[in-house]
Amino acid sequence: MGEFFHSVTLDRELCMGCTNCIKRCPTGAIRVRDGKAAINPERCIDCGECIRICPHHAKKAIYDPLEVIERFEYTVALPAPALCAQFNNLEDPDLMLSALRGLGFDEVYEVASAAELVSEATRRYLARPDVAKPVISSACPAVLRLIRVRFPGLLDHLLPLIAPVELAARIAKRRAAQRTGLAPEQIGAVFISPCPAKVTAMRMPLGNERSALDAVVAIKEVYPRLLGLMKTAPVEPLSTTGRIGLGWGESGGEAAGLISTERYLAADGIENVIRVLEDLEDEKLGELDFVELNACSGGCVGGVLTVENPYIARVKLKLLRRYLPVSRNHLPEQAEERLRWDAGMEYQPVLELGSDASESFARYSEMQRILAALPGLDCGGCGAPSCKALAEDVVRGEAAVEDCVVLIRERMEAVLRALRIDPGDPHRTR
Amino acid sequence: MAEPIRLDYVVPGDDFTRAGEASADLKSRLKSLGFPPAAIRRAAIALYEGEINLAIHAGGGRITVALTPERIEMALDDEGPGIPDIALAMSEGYSTAPDEVRSLGFGAGMGLPNMKKYTDEFSIASTVGEGTHIRMAVLTAG
Incomplete structure (x- = not known):
């Protein structure tokens, strides 16, 4: 893949890291990482949906003055x-x-x-x-x-x-x-x-x-x-x-x-x-x-x-x-x-899980195992638009299962229970 | 050797609008698995025709898909009325679809012929009063 230019870009200062844009993107190109949205240039098609939805005006288009x-x-x-x-x-x-x-x-x-x-x-x-x-x-x-x-x-x-x-x-x-x-x-x-x-x-x-x-x-x-x-x-x-x-x-x-x-x-x-x-x-x-x-x-x-x-x-x-x-x-x-066009139009398989069939199959099976453990709420709290997208990111090595806030809360509650601390009132032990 | 992937779908017999969900789901999975576009397209069309048949004629049924990098295998099983004359049902333009189905643009008598046309392997077995079983496969190299 060569260099990318996209007109649709992010103003990091204005981005609040909310989940509006990740949910709206038709190619699943946006993730929230470290509290800020990040647009995957291989997937972005410059449709402008994120510009429309962003309540903080953090998505903008670059054009000439x-x-x-x-x-x-x-x-x-x-x-x-x-x-x-x-x-x-x-x-x-x-x-x-x-x-x-x-x-x-x-x-x-x-x-x-x-x-x-x-x-x-x-x-x-x-x-x-x-x-x-x-x-x-x-x-x-x-x-x-x-x-x-x-x-x-x-x-x-x-x-x-x-x-x-x-x-x-x-x-x-x-x-x-x-x-x-x-x-x-x-x-x-x-x-x-x-x-x-x-x-x-x-x-x-x-x-x-x-x-x-x-x-x-x-x-x-x-x-x-x-x-x-x-x-x-x-x-x-x-x-x-x-x-x-x-x-x-x-x-x-x-x-x-x-x-x-x-x-x-x-x-x-x-x-x-x-x-x-x-x-x-x-x-x-x-x-x-x-x-x-x-x-x-x-x-x-x-x-x-x-x-x-x-x-x-x-x-x-x-x-x-x-x-x-x-x-x-x-x-x-x-x-x-x-x-007439003078250049060909080629498929860009950016949505594929792996670089070849065996890698894709192995990652797919792994992804299904991860997905089964995720809550299925598609809440976006992890920064991916859905549980499926998080599972995909994990097998691609771009995220961790621990990014799931629901799983983390469950684990935390389990720890608190093991320590005999009431999760509803952490100051009181049972 | 990659482990085969198995997918199970249930096609409801009472909600015609949901026919197509299995083929849409299969298509998106095949894309992320990197199957060749031509094979994806053929499998999706054949499975969609099958779903429509299950919804219209069989009162619903089950679809089982088995994937390896070389093959997309699809099994469709129902416990519907069965097909009395398979040769006749396989001929283009033959349809027993009721009028209300035809008015939606379906029932042109191309379902089974298209399933055979778009797949590399196709077999059908049916017993009147017991149901119909279809096995089809799209080969990725084909």
Whole structure:
């Protein structure tokens, strides 16, 4: 395993060592050790669930400050479709895009526009006879990482196309280079993101060797500044997206944008996504062409770097899309090949007990013996999310059975009884 | 030589919604044991079909799984009505499932054929009025 970068990180100062995050993590990546949470980088998929649940705000996402644009000669802002859904009474995307330019960007290119090209490439991919159906969307980076560690049997169902933001970065940089004559490294493609997993995807891309993105700035960072600028910035005709592109901001938008098929399913929220993936793996879902999965409830509008309530954001997106043309971006013939992944997607068996079958079997049997002695309360007091997880940690050599507070209490009571001390009143001997 | 692992499941006959628990549990255990993804998938699909059959037709039953690194063995035993004509039951599309089961999307007559299709070894014995016994195995190298 090489180095890891994760956008989702822990602020040790703020962490109280409570059990909220360990219980919520969908890959069992978090343990509380020595009173502080610790995130296992091999297991973390950057879904942001721990950020949502942490009552002490000790989990946070790392992203770039807006000042990152000063590093480049020329910058292009790439707003996510979800950005449009953050504002009250926004009737024209140009208002927001013009304000974005007012922040200091030289140009704006909507990720929604690139998304329309990905929709078209997906449509052509689905029409191929050799494709394993249902095809599973690969646009949500947290879902991609989840499948890679938990659902190896579904890897060949993944849509092998780059995500809209990646395509947007490539297009924006190429156009800016042509326009300005600058070298690609002098041009900054900056994603205005609802999602910490996109920060991770930029630094450690999956599916492609390297990302064309240069920086990721959080929607919640630019939001207050945009509010002011939207009142003053002169409005220019900047938007180049249609209804399909903006639809990608919410759950079901990508799938509905395919138009070519009604046999699709869209699930959002990490628990629902896992349930669908389990059923897909068992071939329980019948004949589907396409499955859209978003780790966040409501889709990208539910990302932890957004401001607006995701359900309200969906209404706003719907109102904004109402009068737009269906699609304003079209992919040239044969161009879909350029959107294909250039790197393979391999199973990361991080949930396996051992490095080979005999070690896994031996550890499994040991784990069952330990589990039988544990109380089965799944209280989290030991720092692992369940008794099963503690037993697993013990056989991996990462924890001790004595970490179980219930067992320790029982043992202590036994000792006190042996010493004929009343556990309810330690000062009195019986 | 690793010691074989044995798993026991009881499939209730009165709660249709719980069919699938055994295959889901088996799947997660096979993953942590490092079985090849293709073998896991085949075993989970075959066992799920078996659970559905136990729940729909047999009024419940028992599942016993024995694991070695090379083999996933699954035994399904019930004391249900039995199958009068096994050859007919094994043919694709044949179903005796009641309408309310079909309305849930089950009963397409693919249960037994799928169990045979997804496993490397499959045998079935049934006596009317006494019950049905299925033995199937997925080989990890296969």
